[in-house]
Amino acid sequence: RKEVEQDPGPFNVPEGATVAFNCTYSNSASQSFFWYRQDCRKEPKLLMSVYSSGNEDGRFTAQLNRASQYISLLIRDSKLSDSATYLCVVILTGGGNKLTFGTGTQLKVEL
Amino acid sequence: TAGITQAPTSQILAAGRSMTLRCTQDMRHNAMYWYRQDLGLGLRLIHYSNTAGTTGKGEVPDGYSVSRANTDDFPLTLASAVPSQTSVYFCASSDSGGPDTQYFGPGTRLTVL
Numbered sequence: 001r002k003e004v005e006q007d008p009g010p011f012n013v014p015e016g017a018t019v020a021f022n023c024t025y026s027n028s029a030s031q032s033f034f035w036y037r038q039d040c041r042k043e044p045k046l047l048m049s050v051y052s053s054g055n056e057d058g059r060f061t062a063q064l065n066r067a068s069q070y071i072s073l074l075i076r077d078s079k080l081s082d083s084a085t086y087l088c089v090v091i092l093t094g095g096g097n098k099l100t101f102g103t104g105t106q107l108k109v110e111l
Numbered sequence: 112t113a114g115i116t117q118a119p120t121s122q123i124l125a126a127g128r129s130m131t132l133r134c135t136q137d138m139r140h141n142a143m144y145w146y147r148q149d150l151g152l153g154l155r156l157i158h159y160s161n162t163a164g165t166t167g168k169g170e171v172p173d174g175y176s177v178s179r180a181n182t183d184d185f186p187l188t189l190a191s192a193v194p195s196q197t198s199v200y201f202c203a204s205s206d207s208g209g210p211d212t213q214y215f216g217p218g219t220r221l222t223v224l
Contacts, residue, residue, distance in 0.1 A: 004153075043201055043215035044154070087153070097142055097161075097205055098169065099213060103153040 003027060006088050006102040013109055017078050021105045023088030024070045032091035033064055035073050037084045038104065044087055047073075078109045113137050115216035117202050123222045124192050132187040132219050134202030142205045143185040144213065145169075145177060147198040154201065160185055161207075192223045 006023045013019045025033075033050035048055065050062040050071050061074040075082055088102035118133045136143065145157040146169075156169030160179040174196060176188045185204075189196055200219045205211040 041218075043217050045215070046212045049212075097144075097207070097211060097213065098156055098159065099144075099154075101154040103151060 002102075003100050004088055004090050004102040006086075006105045008103060008105060010106040010108050013078055013107070015078055015080060015109055015111055017109075018074065018076045019078055019107065020072055020074045021086055021088075021107075022070055022072050023102055023105075024068075025088075025090045025100075026069070027090075027092055028066075028069060030069075030090045030092055033062075033071050034089040034099075035060075035062055035071075036087040036089055036101075038087055039084045044101075047086070075107075078107075080109050080111070083107055083109045115202055115204055115214055117200075117216040117219050119219060120217070121220040121222075123224060124189075126193055126223055127191055130189050130192060130221070132189075132200055132202075132221070134185045134187070134216060135183050136185075136202075136204045136214075136216075137183065138204060138206075138214070139182060140204035140206050140214075141182070142207060142211075143179065144203040144205075145175070145185070145187045146201045146203065147171065147196075148201060148218075149198050157187065157200075192221075194223045197221060197223045 035047040036044040037047045038044040054063040059076045085104040087104045090100045115136045144159045146154040148154045158177040160166045202216040203213040205213045
């Protein structure tokens with residue numbers, strides 16, 4: 001079983017739609033969680049960290065469920081510019097800053 | 112500010128040849144990393160360095176070596192390239208070796224034939 005699993009998609013949604021991605025992680029000792037965004041043939045960039053209490057940044061909401069070992073990303077009012085691959089990232093306790101990446105979920109926002 | 116630069120942008124390399132992928136950051140970050148990204152496997156850590164003068168092995172270190180002579184540079188060397196090393200290589204840096212945001216370079220697309 002992969003340490004971090006994501007539905008690869010693609011998720012094809014109309015502009016303005018709300019879309020949610022889930023990500024599960026296998027190691028209960030994971031301590032830090034992030035969503036990164038990667039545009040086609042570009043480098044990954046941090047979208048947001050995921051905190052235990054959940055956090056929101058504009059149209060983006062991230063949540064963590066430690067009991068079920070998953071994190072989620074909700075995007076409201078999707079824009080064409082949101083089209084990208086969203087990478088779920090986990091750091092294990094004692095892992096320093098060694099990121100473990102999921103394979104990513106592809107989002108395509110259409111007119 | 113340039114952030115992180117990588118060179119070359121892309122390269123085709125004959126199997127058995129050696130090559131060094133260059134990575135330079137101007138943010139004075141202490142920690143630097145090398146990842147490879149392959150379809151269906153995601154990004155995997157090859158080597159890392161928490162501070163100048165130290166390096167460590169990541170998830171897939173075999174066939175690669177690194178050095179960290181100073182804060183800014185973190186070259187990745189393939190001593191004898193094999194086709195399975197065909198991949199996109201990303202260098203990254205962060206302010207510390209803790210759970211900080213990592214900033215990625217634009218990547219090097221390497222094809223080994």
